[in-house]
Amino acid sequence: MPVYNAPLLEINQKETRRYAGLMKATFDEDMIASACLEARLLAKPQGIWQIYDYDAKNQIVLGKPSFTIKGGKIGFHLAGAEKVILLAVTVGEDIENTVTKHFNEGHYAFSMLLDAAATTAVEQIADAMEKTIQPKAEAQGYNMRWRFSPGYGDWPIEQQPELIRLSQATTIGISLTESMMLIPRKSITAIIGLIRENPDCRKDLPHGCAACNKKDCLSRYK
């Protein structure tokens, strides 16, 4: 039901630097700023989420039809959840096409920064959406777990079609290729567990960079 297309009043330059693999290097800040600006202009932020009852013991999202989640880590992460939110966000395809256009024109570095800015933007849109869901969840006595996407840990990416179905992502123009890639590419699907207990009091999976096997990633937090 709920659609939330968060405004993009800025794109975080620090995160853009990180996604571009720049870490703390000295680099032309104007170029980073103009990549963030161009991404803001080209982005068409859209987001949608749905809430479902969840059978944590059997890892079943009680949609119609229901959906059994595979994977031990996601099962552990959602343990005790009574409900789950399935969400999808995207910044649209224009940015991606412009990244390619800049690269073909020989603006390699700018192209890469624009791609990084788009990644930052889609994460921000997802964060902003979580922020709108949070008061509703809290009002019902729930705490939100951090968002988890197919492909993290041992959650097979082959379950992506179920996330598209249950989040109703197609209504905001997100589709899936046969190889389970989201189109537009700068999109996110994820699940968030709603639990009654305080999340600070439970054992947590490592998440973010710490949970990722790609040890040689240029954007990895050291």
Add this chain to the structure above:
Amino acid sequence: MIHIFDGATGTMLQAAGLKPGACPELINIEQPEMIEAVHRAYIEAGATIIETNTFGATSLKLAHYGLADQTVKINQAAVKAAKKAAQNSAKVAGSMGPTGRFIKPLGDLDFETAYDAYHEQAAALAGAGADYLIIETSIDIQEMRAALLAAKEVCHLPVICQLSYSEDGRTVTGTDPQTAAITLDALGADIIGVNCSLGPEQLLPIVKTLAENTNKPISVQPNAGMPYLENGQTVFPMTPEDFGYWAPKLIEAGASYIGGCCGTTPAHITAIAKAASQTMEPEHQAKRTGLWLTSRSKTVCIDRDLATVLIGERINPTGRKKLAAEIKDGSLLSVKKEAIDQTRAGANLLDVNMGVGGIDQTAAMKQAIIEISQISDTPLVIDTSDAAALEAGLRAYPGRALINSVSAEPERLASFLPLAKKYGAAILCLPITEEGVPKTAEARCDTIKDILKAAKKTGLQDGDFLLDALVMTIAADTDACKETLHTLQLYREVFGYPSTMGLSNISYGLPNRPLINSNFFAMCLAAGLDAPIMNPYDDSMQATLSASAALLGRDPNGRAYSRNEVNQNVPKKAATAKIIAMDTLSAIKAAVIDGEKEGIGALIENAVKEGKDSNEITEKSLTAAMNDIGVDFGAGRVFLPQVLLSAEVMREAFQKLRELLPAQKAQNKGTVVMATVKGDVHDLGKNIVSALLANSGFKLIDLGKDVDSAAIVRTAIETNADIVGLCALMTTTMVQIDKVVQELHAAGSPAKVMVGGAALTQEYADAAGADAYASDGVVAVDLAKKMVKK
């Protein structure tokens, strides 16, 4: 007098037998005695205003229970039950809650659909005899605007407007209490307030800010503290005594309507009623002067004691063919870019003019206002002479806009002033009559008086006006400057309202216009100009503004001026030291390493003039540079975007070499066929590797993304490729690598296979039979060089 609202209703209804999951509003018609009992409990507890049980009784919400067709009946029954319980000992407020959806473009709900739903509900509540309407718990100012406009349309009851704020002091969609107070006051809210989501302690500063920004009464209905979970149940911690403790503080902060929201009970209401009866109500007088404008999340004030407000004039297609053509094509990309760029250049307000011939003005203005508001928080000025376009813009705008402009022409007054009043906009008053521009300052003042008289008759008031002093051309009228300056002075003396004007007209027809313009600007600022309409990119005007602010005391002791000037004297790039005598080949190498694209063409020309051939330049400068960069990258001293900048310089260098020495054969280290495998549409990573290889002397055949194995193998055979580079980013697509490797072997290709991509590992590459795994583009170049040597 302090008015006392009731407290939470839902929990009491549940205690009385309402089943979880049932529609709480349906009991208004099915069991009205149940809701009457709740109302009576609150009236006995001391409530002087009770809220009808219609929080979720818009047709949009009732549709969830299949009850949309009962909307009117449910709302009428709710008022009836409340009035029956009140028996004239309490007032009845018709409650209107959120739709549960966001208004476009934040969400998928049409503004007009929300408006219609609230219109229906407000009409039913008012028609059944409610004393107030209360729009509450809203987190989106657009939803609040839709509901308030609808409420004002159907009745003359006082309307209470309460938003909900998060712990950061803003609504979830970004509106702060100051902005809300100004926007809702102008739009005609009678009581402005806050409820839910936080406890009284957290709401105290919000109440204070609201009271400082509007003279309308303030209402507050906190939750019983910040909830926590106990045995899976939400618990609101505040006892009635704790809750009552905060009532006098909320009253002192400016609230005169107090009640409770989630977690409050009749006992809580008794506690605040008791505390309130013992509290003196302070006189509520907001300290507001000047003209206040808002966007969804920002407030800007134009006032003589505050900094000059720049109105950016660049979103205007007049005389700008490219912009006009783009708007005509339906693209707002440049419009949005101007919004961001002008704001960065210092504009505090943005004028929006969509005056392109042959387009639907109304649709264009609406779309521009929506899209700019979604990307920028700078308040907007709607610049049009078309009343329909104006209304479309005002209706869509999630704040309080300025209308540019209202002249003394009767038709303009008649069509624009009611829209300003209805939508809570301020007006830019232009002293032009049907006869044209009055020549003298006195005559301009007289015309302004006429406009103000008509405006006040329509309901506009102090704080709604910005006066334009009008600028004529000195080349045509010797006294043009003097009259404008005099007009500015008279405006301050006679009206006391802030002033504005466009400046550049003054110098029309003269040489060196910037000199005239900036001097004129300084004079106008001294004469009292508050909000110039100008090009914020104009450095000479910005310099004049900065100096004038220091001179006129708007920048105390010239502190901001000093900071600006000091910064400007610092060279932007400390790169000057590098002009050490260097031979040309070393200079080319240094330029590549530093990513300096600008001088590379000239350097290559010099090298060629010195008699160096293509090979020597490539080997000693370009390849040498790339080798150094590779080493630095490997050691973590240089990062990928920097490597790409160097590659861009290499690309320019090679192009120049081909242009200058077309006969010399370009170096060819080997042929590489590159592709992102079938099913995978990532191409940036593959493009980076291709660019780095191409600029390291390899012949590149890039097949693109989503490439079938057969096409890769065919190309490898046909071009006698030395290397096949494959990119796969997903676990679902990397199996394609195995396929390509097998088919290459089967076809007898001698090419080595190099693979890379996010999901890949050395182990996977080995298992698939690839010859090498490259973790990044720099490693790929290194590996490729080794492969062709073997």
